[in-house]
């Protein structure tokens with residue numbers, strides 16, 4: 076099997092890479108270990124509406140959000156409403172349908188996709204990567220050769236680690252547990268963030284509506300700051316919170332999602348001869364709130380375009396592919412550094428700290444603050 080580009084992972088970053096690479100007339104293959112692209116779900120899908128439209132998503136994949144509240148451990152609330160804002164600031168992405176939508180677009184552009192196919196290891200020649208060993212339950216083990224390999228395998232960083240660009244596992248990461256549940260909410264365009272050690276030690280909990288009496292109720296905890304299991308706190312949020320329990324107590328879970336999100340900042344080196352690492356595989360998400368979809372799409376599109384140009388110019392060297400690294404560093408490196416510093420401080424807040432911060436925010440014009448945070452997207 077010979078391709079111009081082999082992409083490991085059919086998530087947001089891998090499919091975005093496949094779309095722009097194929098559009099630029101190079102033949103590429105995406106290998107995805109799961110039987111169904113987009114499933115199991117391991118994202119909550121919170122994002123920014125306009126940015127998702129600009130990144131090519133269809134409105135039908137986005138549930139609009141126009142109101143937000145932060146809850147202190149004792150139940151103090153600071154909130155902001157943007158009922159008149161059209162289009163809305165925020166949205167909850169339908170992760171599974173979005174991945175399927177991206178996969179269809181990649182296929183339309185000419186990409187090949189192999190679900191149920193696991194990438195195992197790089198194939199080397201003269202110390203350089205020239206392809207990937209793959210395995211599927213239907214066709215066994217095979218070798219796929221390519222001019223460029225793109226690692227978009229998510230937080231496992233499979234090929235990136237085997238090529239020595241990431242040493243060992245991520246040391247600092249968010250671990251999340253989430254129910255998608257039947258739950259009639261009073262406002263289906265409103266999100267809640269719940270703070271405090273009782274509900275999410277070294278992290279936060281959330282309620283993200285997805286419409287039609289469905290919502291995602293989740294807890295994310297930062298390792299190594301806390302070793303607690305986020306699953307244990309889901310029940311506490313649903314049944315013992317002074318505010319959100321009012322409507323969550325009768326929630327009926329229909330799906331359970333979990334996953335990890337690297338949040339120690341992006342890897343400094345993401346390209347080698349014939350190789351690019353992108354998305355969570357390269358730690359390219361905002362460490363503060365664990366927002367990674369936008370960056371996986373943005374840098375996936377960039378990786379596909381640069382890889383295709385490299386092939387057309389017959390130059391797949393590290394020097395040529397460095398354009399990718401220069402681009403993402405220019406756009407987010409400083410923001411992510413600041414975000415990481417803020418995240419490290421917030422992860423160590425006590426319940427008393429959160430009470431003080433929420434009362435401080437109440438004294439400010441919180442709506443103006445949210446508008447400001449919207450402008451500082453890299454750090455929020």
Ligand SMILES: Cc1cc2nc3c(=O)[nH]c(=O)nc-3n(C[C@H](O)[C@H](O)[C@H](O)COP(=O)(O)OP(=O)(O)OC[C@H]3O[C@@H](n4cnc5c(N)ncnc54)[C@H](O)[C@@H]3O)c2cc1C
Nearest residue numbers: 084086087088108118119121194229251334354355367368
């Ligand atoms: C609990 C949780 C909640 C989150 N909530 C949000 C949120 O609200 N908003 C937001 O913007 N971000 C959120 N994120 C982060 C976001 O989900 C990620 O940043 C995003 O999914 C990264 O996309 P990716 O394509 O790089 O990786 P992934 O989406 O992880 O895709 C990687 C793909 O590679 C496949 N793969 C892995 N290993 C192999 C292999 N050996 N062979 C073949 N295929 C392989 C995987 O099956 C997967 O399909 C959340 C993350 C978690 C864990």
